[in-house]
Amino acid sequence: MPAVKLTVNGKPVTADVDPRTLLVQFLRENLRLTGTHVGCDTSQCGACVVHVNGKAVKSCTLLVLTADGADVRTIESLANGDKLHPMQEAFRENHGLQCGFCTPGMIMTAVDMVNRKGNDLDEKTIREELEGNLCRCTGYHNIVKAIAAGAKAMGGGTQAQAAE
Amino acid sequence: MDATGIGAAVRRKEDFRFVTGKGQYTDDIHRPGETHIHFVRSPHAHAKIKSIDTKTAKTMPGVLAVLTGAELADDKIGNLICGWLIHSKDGSPMKMAPHPALARGKACYVGDPVAVVVAETLDAAEDAAEKIAVDYEVLPAVADPAEAQGSGAPQIHEIAPANTIYQWQLGDDKAVAEALKSAKHVTRLHIVNNRLVPNAMEPRAAIGDYDAGNDSFTLWNTTQNPHVARLVISAFVGVAPEHKLRVIAPDVGGGFGSKIFIYPEEIVCLWASKKVGRPVKWVADRTEAFIADAHGRDHVTEAEMGFDADGRITALKVKTIANIGGYMSTFSSSVPTYLYATLLSGQYDIPHIHCEVDAVYTNTVPVDAYRGAGRPEATFVVERLVEVGARELGLDPAELRRKNFIRKFPHQTPVIMAYDEGDYEASLKKALELADHKGFARRKRESERRGRLRGIGFSTYIEACGLAPSQAAGSLGAGVGLWESAEVRVNPTGSVEVLTGSHSHGQGHETTFAQVVADRLGIPIENIAVIHGDTDKVQFGMGTYGSRSAAVGLSAVVKALDKIEAKAKKVASHLLEAAENDIVFKDGKFTVAGTDKSAGWGEVALQAYVAHKFAGAQLEPGLKEGAFYDPVNFTFPAGCHICEVEIDPETGITSIAHWTAVDDFGTVINPMIVEGQVHGGIAQGVGQALLESAVYNKDGQLVNGSLMDYVMPRADNLPSFTIDTTVTKCPGNPLGIKGCGEAGAIAAPAAVINAITDAIGSEDLAMPATPQTVWAAIEKHRPGRMAA
Numbered sequence: 001m002p003a004v005k006l007t008v009n010g011k012p013v014t015a016d017v018d019p020r021t022l023l024v025q026f027l028r029e030n031l032r033l034t035g036t037h038v039g040c041d042t043s044q045c046g047a048c049v050v051h052v053n054g055k056a057v058k059s060c061t062l063l064v065l066t067a068d069g070a071d072v073r074t075i076e077s078l079a080n081g082d083k084l085h086p087m088q089e090a091f092r093e094n095h096g097l098q099c100g101f102c103t104p105g106m107i108m109t110a111v112d113m114v115n116r117k118g119n120d121l122d123e124k125t126i127r128e129e130l131e132g133n134l135c136r137c138t139g140y141h142n143i144v145k146a147i148a149a150g151a152k153a154m155g156g157g158t159q160a161q162a163a164e
Numbered sequence: 165m166d167a168t169g170i171g172a173a174v175r176r177k178e179d180f181r182f183v184t185g186k187g188q189y190t191d192d193i194h195r196p197g198e199t200h201i202h203f204v205r206s207p208h209a210h211a212k213i214k215s216i217d218t219k220t221a222k223t224m225p226g227v228l229a230v231l232t233g234a235e236l237a238d239d240k241i242g243n244l245i246c247g248w249l250i251h252s253k254d255g256s257p258m259k260m261a262p263h264p265a266l267a268r269g270k271a272c273y274v275g276d277p278v279a280v281v282v283a284e285t286l287d288a289a290e291d292a293a294e295k296i297a298v299d300y301e302v303l304p305a306v307a308d309p310a311e312a313q314g315s316g317a318p319q320i321h322e323i324a325p326a327n328t329i330y331q332w333q334l335g336d337d338k339a340v341a342e343a344l345k346s347a348k349h350v351t352r353l354h355i356v357n358n359r360l361v362p363n364a365m366e367p368r369a370a371i372g373d374y375d376a377g378n379d380s381f382t383l384w385n386t387t388q389n390p391h392v393a394r395l396v397i398s399a400f401v402g403v404a405p406e407h408k409l410r411v412i413a414p415d416v417g418g419g420f421g422s423k424i425f426i427y428p429e430e431i432v433c434l435w436a437s438k439k440v441g442r443p444v445k446w447v448a449d450r451t452e453a454f455i456a457d458a459h460g461r462d463h464v465t466e467a468e469m470g471f472d473a474d475g476r477i478t479a480l481k482v483k484t485i486a487n488i489g490g491y492m493s494t495f496s497s498s499v500p501t502y503l504y505a506t507l508l509s510g511q512y513d514i515p516h517i518h519c520e521v522d523a524v525y526t527n528t529v530p531v532d533a534y535r536g537a538g539r540p541e542a543t544f545v546v547e548r549l550v551e552v553g554a555r556e557l558g559l560d561p562a563e564l565r566r567k568n569f570i571r572k573f574p575h576q577t578p579v580i581m582a583y584d585e586g587d588y589e590a591s592l593k594k595a596l597e598l599a600d601h602k603g604f605a606r607r608k609r610e611s612e613r614r615g616r617l618r619g620i621g622f623s624t625y626i627e628a629c630g631l632a633p634s635q636a637a638g639s640l641g642a643g644v645g646l647w648e649s650a651e652v653r654v655n656p657t658g659s660v661e662v663l664t665g666s667h668s669h670g671q672g673h674e675t676t677f678a679q680v681v682a683d684r685l686g687i688p689i690e691n692i693a694v695i696h697g698d699t700d701k702v703q704f705g706m707g708t709y710g711s712r713s714a715a716v717g718l719s720a721v722v723k724a725l726d727k728i729e730a731k732a733k734k735v736a737s738h739l740l741e742a743a744e745n746d747i748v749f750k751d752g753k754f755t756v757a758g759t760d761k762s763a764g765w766g767e768v769a770l771q772a773y774v775a776h777k778f779a780g781a782q783l784e785p786g787l788k789e790g791a792f793y794d795p796v797n798f799t800f801p802a803g804c805h806i807c808e809v810e811i812d813p814e815t816g817i818t819s820i821a822h823w824t825a826v827d828d829f830g831t832v833i834n835p836m837i838v839e840g841q842v843h844g845g846i847a848q849g850v851g852q853a854l855l856e857s858a859v860y861n862k863d864g865q866l867v868n869g870s871l872m873d874y875v876m877p878r879a880d881n882l883p884s885f886t887i888d889t890t891v892t893k894c895p896g897n898p899l900g901i902k903g904c905g906e907a908g909a910i911a912a913p914a915a916v917i918n919a920i921t922d923a924i925g926s927e928d929l930a931m932p933a934t935p936q937t938v939w940a941a942i943e944k945h946r947p948g949r950m951a952a
Binding site: 095098127130140 | 178183185884
């Protein structure tokens with residue numbers, strides 16, 4: 001079995017893998033980082049979004065071998081102990097989640113959105129940028145609110161960037 | 165109200181684990197020695213299974229077992245059941261065909277499981293599954309409920325001639341016929357309530373784990389009602405006796421009804437785990453979920469509503485064909501009958517109602533409860549008829565509604581339900597104000613200037629929630645009681661555990677239930693843990709569906725808290741050396757009336773357990789009480805949703821310009837959570853109205869069975885919503901709660917379609933109102949243009 005070497009949440013990881021292994025499977029099954037979820041099999045739902053080399057990627061679309069050498073960040077990397085990342089805090093504060101299943105992907109997408117689009121996000125931009133993430137519980141209303149608030153907080157906070 | 169009590173928008177206790185990725189869903193759980201199972205499913209909608217050759221598959225690497233319906237029968241594993249007995253109008257019981265967990269002799273829908281492979285890895289199981297040779301003789305299939313009873317349709321189950329499960333009715337057909345005959349005007353509609361796929365974001369999953377040492381089983385399962393699952397799997401299917409089966413529903417990622425039911429997969433995982441002597445894990449693919457999870461809705465209806473000269477509704481006649489699918493799912497029979505026809509009075513004083521429902525088998529995935537379950541279908545019928553009736557009579561739709569509102573309570577409808585309390589005028593009035601109804605004409609002109617069509621649609625809905633008084637449910641055919649249980653355990657340190665038979669799969673019970681306890685006992689919300697979803701921890705409970713957790717589940721908690729307070733007062737009376745009747749409990753403090761003698765909550769809790777101040781003969785030590793609460797009636801949440809749409813007539817693209825919802829849920833424990841429930845419900849209702857539909861072709865193939873093809877609402881399909889409430893308390897339960905979980909999904913579809921039809925000036929519009937459908941409807945009625 002071929003070997004793969006990558007950095008996950010700041011820690012170096014080496015493993016021999018079945019070449020069919022998807023990045024999401026590797027994170028969930030090999031590393032037991034189960035915060036990254038699998039909600040579909042056609043790359044529609046976005047529950048599996050992680051950051052690869054600083055960009056939001058659906059980890060179900062990537063063979064782990066193609067992520068060789070990459071820096072991968074998952075939802076588990078955002079909080080600093082008990083201190084939530086501002087985007088996580090914004091989701092909690094704005095009730096941007098119900099069952100919690102899509103939430104890790106939503107938050108990773110939201111952080112990426114802020115990284116690309118800045119801290120002042122209007123509703124239209126947020127809704128369009130969420131094109132790749134499905135939620136069945138919230139009707140998106142509070143997710144949109146949470147992302148707008150989280151984006152602002154990321155601009156003003158200091159620990160936010162530190163953790164990310 | 166304090167910062168954490170009843171009525172406070174407390175931030176959710178459960179959220180820390182969810183936002184940090186620390187939730188524990190079934191797929192996140194790994195058992196030592198776990199194996200993986202793959203289900204081989206019928207690719208045909210209707211086929212005889214002539215033989216299944218598993219020889220090669222069994223020799224594949226990593227394979228531990230290949231099992232079929234034959235082995236299931238050999239081991240005397242029983243069939244799945246439908247737990248609600250409906251009788252036809254001729255008195256005969258519903259025709260429930262055998263439903264084995266693995267098909268025997270015949271497959272009845274695409275997705276019907278016919279064999280399984282258990283292997284060391286999922287890849288190995290899937291590879292081996294490809295080597296199973298099933299010899300099918302393909303039979304003609306029927307998927308459309310309107311065609312299922314026809315002479316040309318194939319017979320699916322021997323027990324049900326013409327594929328008819330029951331022909332049921334409710335109400336007085338003669339009175340309705342008379343009233344319609346003498347009506348000044350009759351509005352008639354043909355309605356197809358489109359078939360939906362629930363698509364909770366977490367796919368269903370199960371881990372079966374047999375413990376040979378104790379001859380007992382554990383099932384981790386994505387279920388909304390672990391005790392009901394255990395009961396059915398033990399008492400009917402017979403995999404294990406009830407006391408030898410533990411069912412755990414860990415974090416569950418949404419349900420919307422689809423995780424109520426007892427499915428083949430969990431049964432097979434349990435059974436197979438004993439066969440292979442190791443844990444067996446199954447997690448559905450999304451595409452698998454499309455053909456393995458029960459679907460929702462799928463009604464074809466003819467409806468007539470009679471009006472007198474003043475616009476008063478005189479009668480309603482409804483004839484519905486309901487698609488049940490290839491087998492009868494757990495509660496499938498109740499959805500198009502007692503959860504549907506009983507709500508056909510809507511918010512209106514309708515003297516005569518008659519409803520006939522034919523439930524039919526088709527070669528499709530079984531159909532059962534999906535958010536709202538029967539009530540969205542009823543609301544769509546009533547609210548479309550009222551809106552179209554108003555247009556035909558040249559009356560304002562809001563005025564016509566007003567004219568017909570029930571204004572005196574309690575109100576007995578002609579279709580069983582006795583509405584206890586409500587104020588429909590209040591929610592309509594508030595919604596009209598919030599929606600700036602007066603400004604609609606101006607907004608319409610503005611839209612027209614930009615070449616767009618604008619329409620407004622109402623839905624003044626009612627639902628029956630808080631399922632349900634057990635005696636009443638039993639008299640209507642329910643196989644179970646619909647009470648709920650609670651246990652409140654006070655620890656010696658004064659912290660509290662609440663064990664509830666309700667189950668949270670997104671609703672936030674860990675917060676709202678704790679709020680009620682904090683409010684009552686005057687202790688910090690942090691000191692309260694809410695425990696649910698494990699049959700070994702929690703007493704028997706009925707689970708969560710039908711917007712029942714707060715109305716029924718919290719009522720059980722309140723009942724247990726009553727007992728806790730009574731017992732704690734006894735303990736305090738010994739501690740404070742005062743008469744029990746003189747003890748006053750308020751804000752977490754026990755005081756002797758008229759004195760400054762008091763004891764804190766913690767002192768009394770500790771004293772209950774150390775028992776130093778009273779003799780065992782006087783009082784039992786401990787502070788733990790249980791309660792079962794059986795509702796006295798259904799609850800009747802109601803409200804008014806107003807949808808405003810703008811349509812591009814050149815493309816048919818509809819966008820929702822404004823959404824206003826004013827709901828009466830009775831007492832609200834946590835407004836933040838309630839608003840979230842409304843948002844999500846509306847989104848699912850808008851999904852039904854604009855985007856979603858499970859499409860079967862003539863051969864019974866689901867042609868849009870993946871998230872690539874089935875259109876789920878996304879963020880840019882929806883607006884932000886304007887939400888408010890009015891309050892009339894439910895007189896039937898201790899907190900005055902009505903329930904809020906399904907309202908949005910019930911109200912929304914009619915509001916959307918009423919708005920679009922208002923905009924385009926034609927009632928000839930089916931759901932989902934996709935751009936193509938809307939464009940075609942516009943073209944068809946546009947003078948001088950070719951029909952689409």
